[in-house]
Amino acid sequence: MSATGGPSVGRAPLRLLLPALLGLVVLLAPLLALVARTPWATLPQRLADPGILQALRLSLVTATIASLLCLLLGLPLAWVLARIAFRGRSLLRALVTVPLVLPPVVAGVALLTAFGRNGVLGGPLRDGFGLTIPYTSTAVVLAQTFVALPFVVISVEGALRGTNQDLDDVAAVLGADRWTVFARVTVPLALPGIGAGLVLGWARALGEFGATITFAGNYPGSTQTMPTAVYAALQSDPEAAVVLSLMMLLVSVAVLALLRERWFGQAAR
Amino acid sequence: MRAVPAAALMIILTAVAGCAGGTTGGADGAGRETLTVLAAASLTESFTELGDAFEEQHPAVDVRLAFDSSATLAGQVVEGAPADVLATADVRTMRTVTEAGATAGEPRLFAQNSMVLVVPAGNPAGIERFADLEGSTYLACVTSAPCGALARTLLEANQVATPPKSLEVDVKAVLNKVVLDEADAGLVYASDATAAGDRVQVLEIPKSSGAVNSYLVAPLRESEHARLARDWVDLLLSDRGRAVLRHDGFGTP
Numbered sequence: 001m002s003a004t005g006g007p008s009v010g011r012a013p014l015r016l017l018l019p020a021l022l023g024l025v026v027l028l029a030p031l032l033a034l035v036a037r038t039p040w041a042t043l044p045q046r047l048a049d050p051g052i053l054q055a056l057r058l059s060l061v062t063a064t065i066a067s068l069l070c071l072l073l074g075l076p077l078a079w080v081l082a083r084i085a086f087r088g089r090s091l092l093r094a095l096v097t098v099p100l101v102l103p104p105v106v107a108g109v110a111l112l113t114a115f116g117r118n119g120v121l122g123g124p125l126r127d128g129f130g131l132t133i134p135y136t137s138t139a140v141v142l143a144q145t146f147v148a149l150p151f152v153v154i155s156v157e158g159a160l161r162g163t164n165q166d167l168d169d170v171a172a173v174l175g176a177d178r179w180t181v182f183a184r185v186t187v188p189l190a191l192p193g194i195g196a197g198l199v200l201g202w203a204r205a206l207g208e209f210g211a212t213i214t215f216a217g218n219y220p221g222s223t224q225t226m227p228t229a230v231y232a233a234l235q236s237d238p239e240a241a242v243v244l245s246l247m248m249l250l251v252s253v254a255v256l257a258l259l260r261e262r263w264f265g266q267a268a269r
Numbered sequence: 270m271r272a273v274p275a276a277a278l279m280i281i282l283t284a285v286a287g288c289a290g291g292t293t294g295g296a297d298g299a300g301r302e303t304l305t306v307l308a309a310a311s312l313t314e315s316f317t318e319l320g321d322a323f324e325e326q327h328p329a330v331d332v333r334l335a336f337d338s339s340a341t342l343a344g345q346v347v348e349g350a351p352a353d354v355l356a357t358a359d360v361r362t363m364r365t366v367t368e369a370g371a372t373a374g375e376p377r378l379f380a381q382n383s384m385v386l387v388v389p390a391g392n393p394a395g396i397e398r399f400a401d402l403e404g405s406t407y408l409a410c411v412t413s414a415p416c417g418a419l420a421r422t423l424l425e426a427n428q429v430a431t432p433p434k435s436l437e438v439d440v441k442a443v444l445n446k447v448v449l450d451e452a453d454a455g456l457v458y459a460s461d462a463t464a465a466g467d468r469v470q471v472l473e474i475p476k477s478s479g480a481v482n483s484y485l486v487a488p489l490r491e492s493e494h495a496r497l498a499r500d501w502v503d504l505l506l507s508d509r510g511r512a513v514l515r516h517d518g519f520g521t522p
Contacts (some may be wrong), residue, residue, distance in 0.1 A: 116451050134451055135406065136433040217435025218411065224436075231438060235340035236413030 031249060038246050039239050046243045054221055055229040056247065062137060062225065067146035067152070067202035073145075073153035074201070075194065079182065081153070082160035083168075093157075100150040106216025107147055115142065117214070139216035140223050144205035152201040159193020160186060194252055203252060274308050303331045304477030304497045305351070307342040309358035309379035309484070311382060311416070312440040315517045316356070322513075323504055330497060338439040339363075340416045346371050346489060353492040354501050356484060358382065358440075358458075359415035363485040375494065376487035379505040382458040383481045384419050387447050387469040394453035402429050407454040408443045409433040415482050416440040420456040426476040435486045444469070458482070481520070 039046070046052070081093055099107060115122040115133045115252050125131050133139045163186060171185045172178075187194065209227035216223040218232060234241040304323070308316045313336045320332040335342070339357040346355050347369040355372070356379070357363045363376045388396045395407055402424075410417030417436060433456075437443045440457050443509070447455040448468045462471045474480075486505055488498035504510045511521040 112449070112451065116449065118450050132406070213438065216409075218437065219433070219435050232411045232413060232436070234344060235338060235411055235438070238344060 032250065034242060034245055037242050039243065042239075043243065044080055046240065047247070049240075050221055052229070052244060052247065054245070054259050055059065055224050055226050056251070057223070058137065058140070058224065059226040060108070060251075061212025062140045063202055063205040063208075064142055066141050066148055066205040067198055069141070069145045069153040070149045070201045070205075071194075071198055074149050075156055078153045078156035078160055078197075079186070082157045083186075087268075094253055096150055098150075099146055099153070104147060105211075105214050108143065108211035111139075111143055111146060111211060113217040115139070125234075134215060135217045135219065136225060137216075137222055140225060143211040143215045144208045147208050147211055148201040149202040151204050152197045155197035156190070156194050159190040159197065162193060163189040199256065203256070206252065207248075298387040301329055301331060302494055302497065303333050304353050304494055304501060305335070306356070306501060307335050307337070307350070307352045308355045309339040309342070309415070309461055310336045310441045311358055311458045312336065312356055312380075312484070313441065315380075315460070315514050315519065318513050319504060319510060322509060323355045325499060326504075327497065327500070332512040336441075338410075341438075342412055344417055346491075349491065351491050352489055353494050353498040354486060354488055356505075357415070358484055359418070359482045360485060361418075362415060363487065367487070371490050372487040373490045373492060373498070374488050375515065376485040377502055377506065378483050378522050379486050379502075379510070380484040380514045381481045381522070382460050382484065382518075383520070384423060384456055384474055384477060385459050385462050386414070386454055386472040386474055387444065387457055387462050387465065388454045388472065389447055389450040389452075390468055390470060392470055393450060396454045396472065399427055399472065400429070402454060403431050405431065405453040406434045407431075407456070408435050408437055408446055408452045409456045410440055410443060411436040411438055414439060416456070416458060417445070419480060419482055423456065423474050423480055425473070428482075458518070460518035484519070 015127060028040070081089065081096070102110075112119065112134070114120050115125075116119065117123070117126055117132050117134060122133055133142065167185055167189065169183050171181045176184065207227060208225070209231065212223070212225060213228050213231070218224050218228045220229075224232070228242045230241050230248070233244055285474070285479055306316065314444070316334055316336075323332050324330060335352075339359060339362040340353060343357060343362045343366050346352060346366050347370075355363070355366060357366075363372075366372055367376060386399055386402075388394065396402065396405060396407075409420035412418055412421050416439070420433075434452065435446075437446070440461055443452075443455040444457045444461045444465055446452045447457075447464055454472075456474075459471075462469060486502050488495060488502065492498045505514075514521050
């Protein structure tokens with residue numbers, strides 16, 4: 001089933017190669033510029049800044065929790081979309097996709113109206129239990145989950161659809177109930193795709209900025225993640241913003257490379 | 270919250286520069302010119318009104334206004350954003366621009382702003398004095414922004430030990446969260462409190478005499494409309510400009 005590396009049908013046409021090259025430049029030039037502008041001489045002492053480490057730690061912890069939440073909620077949702085035929089399924093899928101195309105700052109406003117101190121849900125929560133969500137790390141996780149969940153659902157649904165459904169049926173005929181089929185057949189078969197979806201969700205959560213700063217706020221230690229720290233630093237110290245950005249870049253690349261081995265490697269096998 | 274608008278701003282500014290380049294030549298169109306003014310978020314109401322006044326005085330000119338935190342705008346100007354005028358909410362921020370050689374002409378002082386404490390209408394958290402901030406959910410700007418630097422000075426002067434719950438990136442974000450009652454109180458400029466009208470209640474801040482931010486305006490080196498840029502500065506310093514600014518809660522020199 002290989003399309004690449006197959007029999008050659010002539011040279012790759014220039015009208016495709018040129019835009020491809022241009023696309024590559026658009027993608028890589030800003031990243032290379034970031035590396036070029038990095039103040040390497042003062043880098044070690046800047047990285048040792050407790051504020052940076054604090055923001056990095058908060059980012060990693062919240063993004064990880066958010067992506068696990070996405071798995072917990074997104075896998076069942078994806079399964080419903082992939083395996084259950086019901087009226088309004090395409091409508092449901094469209095609804096799931098809405099946050100995907102929503103500008104993040106709008107997502108922040110939406111979250112505020114829902115879970116803010118006077119939000120539709122946040123108001124009763126505050127009056128009834130004395131719980132307020134904004135300005136807490138919980139709000140950061142909530143914002144990240146909100147924006148990352150569609151990515152996870154859509155890609156996991158694709159993975160579930162990609163598995164051979166006949167095997168589900170075989171297992172069912174052999175007496176497995178629907179949960180057993182899900183846990184023992186469907187999920188193991190779709191595991192590489194689920195992993196890829198999870199990584200995508202994690203990356204999206206790690207980079208979340210607009211919804212976070214609108215809904216959760218910006219305070220070092222509790223709600224200041226790497227992206228909000230970059231923005232705050234840009235206000236006073238552009239060099240610090242470059243350092244923080246470089247760090248984000250390295251973390252993202254490192255984690256993607258690491259997970260690639262484990263998950264995408266399997267998928268390619 | 271500002272990444273998307275900032276990116277959009279860059280695109281708009283680029284487009285403006287492109288248009289402006291075409292129109293100054295007067296080759297096509299109705300020979301319209303566009304004056305791009307970058308201003309601190311706290312100037313939103315005043316500059317919007319003055320923009321209309323400016324367009325009345327200059328029928329062939331469109332005024333394009335962009336509001337953001339002073340520091341963000343200053344950073345964009347230093348990086349070469351094509352704009353004609355910059356107005357910052359403090360001296361320190363303007364200095365970073367003049368030191369980078371991005372201004373054309375000496376910055377002029379045109380307004381002053383003091384800081385007040387605002388609480389949501391009805392004051393649900395019962396904040397009666399500045400000292401009541403202790404233990405409350407209140408907001409201020411990031412200390413790198415002029416409004417945040419001033420807020421920190423006042424909090425220290427009054428020995429408030431509870432830190433703000435969040436350091437918002439500009440003063441309008443602080444104000445809006447107070448208006449929405451997403452915070453018990455917020456430190457904003459007197460002009461912002463005026464702009465919010467009866468959606469907030471205003472409390473004086475003790476030991477705040479002399480704690481004012483000075484607003485500076487300067488034409489920019491990148492400007493292709495030096496004369497219009499000077500006209501804008503003149504408008505700010507004119508009686509009309511001062512009347513608008515005072516009406517909006519600013520002090521004027």
